[in-house]
Amino acid sequence: MKFRNFKTVPKMIFGRGSFDQLDDVLADERTELDDFVVFLVDEVHKDKPLGQRIPATGKDMVxxxxxxxxxxxxYVDALTVEVQEYAAKQVNGKNPVSVVGIGGGSALDLGKAVALMLTNEGGSASYQGWDLIKNPAVHHVGIPTISGTGAEASRTTVLTGPDKKLGMNSDYTVYDQIIMDPDLIQGVPKDQWFYTGMDCYIHNIEALNGTYINEFARAFGEKSLDLCNEVFLQDHPDSDEKLMMASYMGGQSIAYSQVGACHALSYGLSYVMGYHHGIGNCIAFDVLDDFYPEGVKVFREMMAKHNITLPKGITKDLSEEDMEKMIRTASGLAPLWENVYGPSWQEKVTPELLRNLYSKM
Structure with missing residues (x-):
């Protein structure tokens, strides 16, 4: 048996106010006068205090x-070209010494993707899959400003391409450095906070109930789940710190296990109907009583506690073509379904099963 040899984030800083150490981290990468850093920042921070604290200097790009x-x-390809064109004009075409992704899961995934595409030729769609990346990425730093996706810890950057929604899964994708500052997630809108946090909760439920589970993944997943319960059921005073660590530990758990039915269905919702990952997961999870009965029960308690109401009937007017596209997207995620059912998953995951589940949403 061959065991997975996976890479984790080699350097991390955790604590309130730790964002201020970003300048020190980048100083270690700046060795020549024309070295520059690219900051990829969720535009929600543009006119906010965090936007004024970005330590950009000299030729840096924000x-x-x-x-x-x-x-x-x-979008990844357009951002990559924007950086390359800037570099051609300013620094004779040399790559940045670091790419810094600041924001939620989407911003963190974009940071990872651009860092990869600056050193790998062709469009990013050609790298959607497992271990297709040939060259190491530019040094890259991830700084979450909302917690739950685990994108800061994972070896994938999930992208919607022309033919599929699938990550660029590679050891080269993993961030070289992350900074986890709980101060940065204060003030996130309630619905967004909940949906993104539920991504972490659902990660854990799927991993802990899956066929891929082992003691490494269980150790991280159980602790992450405990933290989620404290945050979403107990109103713990340290909830920002706890949710940030739950997200990181959930990402670590998935590295040696796998997600399951909810994420497979959510990918279909996102690819065809455009739902963001967090809310898509919640819509899908709410119909999975037969898969994760206890997890769904507690999820509904969390929704009730935080007055969250999910959209209903979202697929009732869907065309047959779009329904079939969602079914194809969901059924194409073999590792996720194998984590649910084992090696014989194809006998269980029929178009009829998926259509029935989508019709309940």
């Missing part, structure tokens, strides 16, 4: 990201 939609391969 790009404000539009994350209205889930990250697309076309």
């Amino acid at each position: 790009i404000w990201l539009d994350v209205t939609d889930e990250p697309k391969t076309t």
